[in-house]
Amino acid sequence: MLWSSKIPPHHGPLYTKQLTFHRYWGKRDPKLNLPTNSSISVTLSQSDLRTHTTAAASSTFPSADSLLLNSSPQDVTGARTQACFRELRALRAALEESDSSLPKLSQLPLRIVSENNFPTAAGLASSAAGFAALVRAIANLYELPSSPTDLSRIARQGSGSACRSLFGGYVAWQMGEKEDGSDSLAVQVAPASHWPTIRALILVVSAEKKGVSSTSGMQITVSTSSLFPHRAKVVVPKHMELMTKAILDKDFQTFAEVTMKDSNSFHSTCADTYPPIFYMNDVSKAAIRVVEGINAKAGKLVAAYTFDAGPNAVIYYEEENTAAVAGAVKSFLGGVDGWQSKDIPAGSPDGLDERAVQVLRDGVARVILTQVGDDPVRTQESLIGEDGEPVKK
Ligand code: ADP
Numbered sequence: 001m002l003w004s005s006k007i008p009p010h011h012g013p014l015y016t017k018q019l020t021f022h023r024y025w026g027k028r029d030p031k032l033n034l035p036t037n038s039s040i041s042v043t044l045s046q047s048d049l050r051t052h053t054t055a056a057a058s059s060t061f062p063s064a065d066s067l068l069l070n071s072s073p074q075d076v077t078g079a080r081t082q083a084c085f086r087e088l089r090a091l092r093a094a095l096e097e098s099d100s101s102l103p104k105l106s107q108l109p110l111r112i113v114s115e116n117n118f119p120t121a122a123g124l125a126s127s128a129a130g131f132a133a134l135v136r137a138i139a140n141l142y143e144l145p146s147s148p149t150d151l152s153r154i155a156r157q158g159s160g161s162a163c164r165s166l167f168g169g170y171v172a173w174q175m176g177e178k179e180d181g182s183d184s185l186a187v188q189v190a191p192a193s194h195w196p197t198i199r200a201l202i203l204v205v206s207a208e209k210k211g212v213s214s215t216s217g218m219q220i221t222v223s224t225s226s227l228f229p230h231r232a233k234v235v236v237p238k239h240m241e242l243m244t245k246a247i248l249d250k251d252f253q254t255f256a257e258v259t260m261k262d263s264n265s266f267h268s269t270c271a272d273t274y275p276p277i278f279y280m281n282d283v284s285k286a287a288i289r290v291v292e293g294i295n296a297k298a299g300k301l302v303a304a305y306t307f308d309a310g311p312n313a314v315i316y317y318e319e320e321n322t323a324a325v326a327g328a329v330k331s332f333l334g335g336v337d338g339w340q341s342k343d344i345p346a347g348s349p350d351g352l353d354e355r356a357v358q359v360l361r362d363g364v365a366r367v368i369l370t371q372v373g374d375d376p377v378r379t380q381e382s383l384i385g386e387d388g389e390p391v392k393k
Contacts, residue, residue, distance in 0.1 A: 031079055031083065031157070032156075032157060032180070032181035032184070033080075033156050033157055033159070033160040033181075034175070034176070034181050034184050035160060035173065035175045035184065036175070036222065036228075036232040037175055037231075037232045037236040037237070037240075038172060038173055038174050038175040038236065038237070038240050039161075039164075039172070039173045039175075039236070039240070040170065040171065040172045040173075040189065040240060040243050040244065040247075041161065041164045041170075041171055041173075042169075042170055042171075042198060042200070042316075042372050043164070043165060043167060043168045043169060043170075043171060043192070043372065043373050043374075043375075044200060044370045044371070044372065044373050045370050045371050045372065045373030045374075046373055046374070046376075046377065047373075048341065048368060048369065048370035048371075048373075049117065049118045049124070049129075049368065049370055050116070050117045050118075050129075051114060051115070051116050051117075051126070051129035051130055051132075051133040052114065052115045052117075052133070052379070052381075052383065053112060053113070053114040053115075053130075053133035053134055053136070053137040053383070054112070054113050054114075054137060054382050054383035054384045055110060055111070055112050055134070055137040055138045055140070055141040056110070056111045056112075056141065056384045056388060057105045057108040057109065057110050057111075057141060058108060058109070058111070058388050059108055059109075060388055061108070061109040061110075061111050061388065062109060063109055064076075064109060065085055065109055065110040065111075065112075066109075066110070066111050066112065067081070067112040067113075067114065067134075068111075068112070068113045068114070068390055069114050069115075069116070069120070069130070070114075070115055070116060070120065071390075076112075080131075080157060080158045080159065081134075081158060083154075083157040083158065084131065084134060084135055084138075084154055084155070084157060084158045085110065085138075087154045087157070088135065088138045088139060088142060088144070088154060089106045090106075091139075091142065091144050091146065092105055092106040092142040092144065093106040095142070095143070095144065105141065105142055106142070110138065110141075111384060111388065111390075112134060112137065112138070113383040113384050113390045113391075114130065114133060114134065114383070115383065116129065116130065118368070119204075122204075122310065122312075123279075123308055123309055123310020123311065123312050124202070124204075124308075124310075124312065125161065125165075125308065127158075127159040127161075127162065128159055128161040128162045128164070128165045129162075129165050130158075130159070130162070131155050131158030131159040131162035131165075132155050132162040132163075132164075132165030132166050132376070133165075133376070134155075134158065135151050135154050135155040135158065135162070135166070136151065136155075136166060136376050139151055140378060148166040148167055148186070148188075148375075149166075149185050149186060149187060151166050152164070152166050152167075152173075152185045152186035153181065153182065153184070153185050156173075156181070156184060156185070156186075157181075160173075161173070163184075163185060163186040164186045165376075166186060166375075166376065167186060167187075167188045167375055168188075168191060168192050168372075168373055168374035168375035168376070169188055169189070169190055169191040169192040169193075169194065169372060169373075169374070169375075170188070170189040170190045170191075170192075170194070170195070170247045170372070171186055171187070171188055171189060172186065172187055172188075172189050172240070172244065173185070173186050174186070174187060189244055189247050189248070190247050190248060191374075191375075192372045192373055192374050194247075194248075194250075195247060195250045195372065196371075196372060197318050197319040197320070198316060198317075198318065198319075198371060198372045199316070199317050199318065199319055199322065199325075199326070199369070199370070199371045200314055200315065200316055200317075200368075200369075200370050200371060200372075201314075201315045201317070201325065201326050201329060201367060201368075201369055202312055202313070202314050202315075202367060202368040202369075202370070203283075203287055203312060203313040203315070203329075203333075203360065203364045203367055204312050204338075204364065204365050204366045204367065204368060205281065205283045205284065205310075205311040205312050205313070205363055205364060205365065217270070217273070217277050217279075217309060220273050220274075220275075220277070221269055221270060221272075221273040221277065224272075224273050224274040225269045225270075225272040225273050225274070226272065227268060227269045227272040228269045228272070231265055231266070231268075231269050235262070235265050236262070239258050239261070239262045239265075242254055242258045243255065243258050243259075243262075246258060252301065252302075252318050253300065253301050255304065255316070256295075256301035256302075256303070256304035256316065257301060257304075259304040259305075259306050259316060260291075260304050260305055260306065262306070263305065263306040263307050266307075267279065267280055267307060279307060279308070279309050279310055279311060280307050280311055281311045281363075282359055282363070283311060283313075283359055283360060283362075283363030283364065284307055284311045284312075284313055285356075285359075286353075286355075286356035286357075286359035286360050286363070287305055287313035287315070287356075287360060288305050288313075289352075289353045289356035290328075290329065290352055290353065290356050290357065290360060291303045291304070291305045291313075291315060293351060293352040293353055293356070294324060294325055294328050294352070296351070297324070297328075297350075297351050297352075298321070298324055302317055302318070302321040302324050302325055303315050303316070303317045303321070303324075303325040304316045304317070315329070319371075322344060322345060323344075323345040323346065323347045324347055325347070326342075326344045326347070326369065327344055327345050327346050327347025327348075328347035328348060328349060328352065329347070329360075329367070330344050330346070330347065331346065331347050331348055331349045332349045332352075332357050332360070332361060333360060333361065333364055333367065336364055336365065336366050336367060337365075337366040337367070338366045338367035338368055338369060339367060339369070341369055342369040344369070
């Protein structure tokens with residue numbers, strides 16, 4: 001009984017990672033990954049960025065559950081992975097109890113095999129895609145009737161933002177209020193088909209592993225930044241409202257402005273952390289200058305930058321502005337890898353800040369061209385063979 005499910009990672013135009021401590025909800029259990037604010041993200045297309053995970057259960061497997069990620073065995077004893085396994089097993093056990101004809105999969109060891117086709121732990125949200133795919137694949141194996149929102153509560157405990165990756169399109173993570181976290185879950189704001197023309201150009205600055213893990217960085221920000229409570233209480237709720245409406249109205253001007261302002265606000269709280277955390281570097285800042293130049297040339301917002309907990313720039317634009325945005329960047333970055341995947345019409349670097357252009361030329365390793373994508377899909381292609389062994393590539 002093998003199921004595969006493929007899940008794309010996502011990037012948040014509203015940046016808000018999960019937080020493990022909350023000033024207003026101080027009694028909340030840090031293990032539950034409850035955030036201090038709600039957030040919205042865009043799920044990216046699986047044809048470009050993808051996590052593919054297969055889950056299998058068998059009495060012939062070694063007794064401990066295992067996870068093989070990109071051919072290397074991972075530690076699954078951590079509390080977060082264990083929470084996902086435990087909750088999914090409990091749901092399966094309840095099914096087995098209600099129908100004695102069902103095989104007792106909940107009592108068997110699990111073997112999970114997963115592949116990311118993009119860099120892991122490099123600020124491209126592999127943990128979000130990874131835990132969402134893990135939960136979806138096990139839920140499929142167990143034939144759980146749970147909805148994606150039900151599963152989002154479980155995935156959230158693996159990696160906060162994984163809850164949003166169970167949906168395609170535009171997804172909100174509602175922070176919730178309950179102490180047990182049962183109302184901290186993901187809902188779809190709109191499917192990809194509602195606004196299919198959103199494109200993303202990712203400037204991959206460095207594929208090196210991150211210096212500060214998202215989780216530990218967040219904890220220090222929450223406990224030391226005096227800007228942070230203002231962001232959580234005032235800035236993000238306003239941005240959530242504006243962003244939800246912008247998505248429903250397909251209003252790129254507001255989408256772009258809120259995306260950039262929210263990224264700036266988030267990174268300000270990082271700089272206000274003591275000691276400060278800098279996720280953006282000089283290359284990231286040059287990307288901001290170039291996006292500003294592109295917008296100035298267009299006389300309106302045609303491009304929006306956002307940065308996650310790392311230096312890579314994600315630049316959103318609408319398909320009709322591909323030449324003005326991606327074409328302009330290609331005009332000076334055409335030599336790096338990643339452009340081959342899409343047909344990008346030529347743009348011009350005229351009027352862009354020359355120093356910023358040079359910094360990007362020197363510092364961008366590759367680009368990823370992608371777009372808003374659909375829900376996770378179940379695929380027939382299994383990473384575990386009929387013999388129960390990982391498929392050799
Ligand atoms: P990122 O910015 O890529 O999310 P993190 O350091 O926050 O970086 O998370 C990386 C971790 O997420 C990995 O070390 C691994 O534990 C987990 N992870 C990544 N991809 C997968 C996957 N496909 N399946 C299971 N876990 C994964």
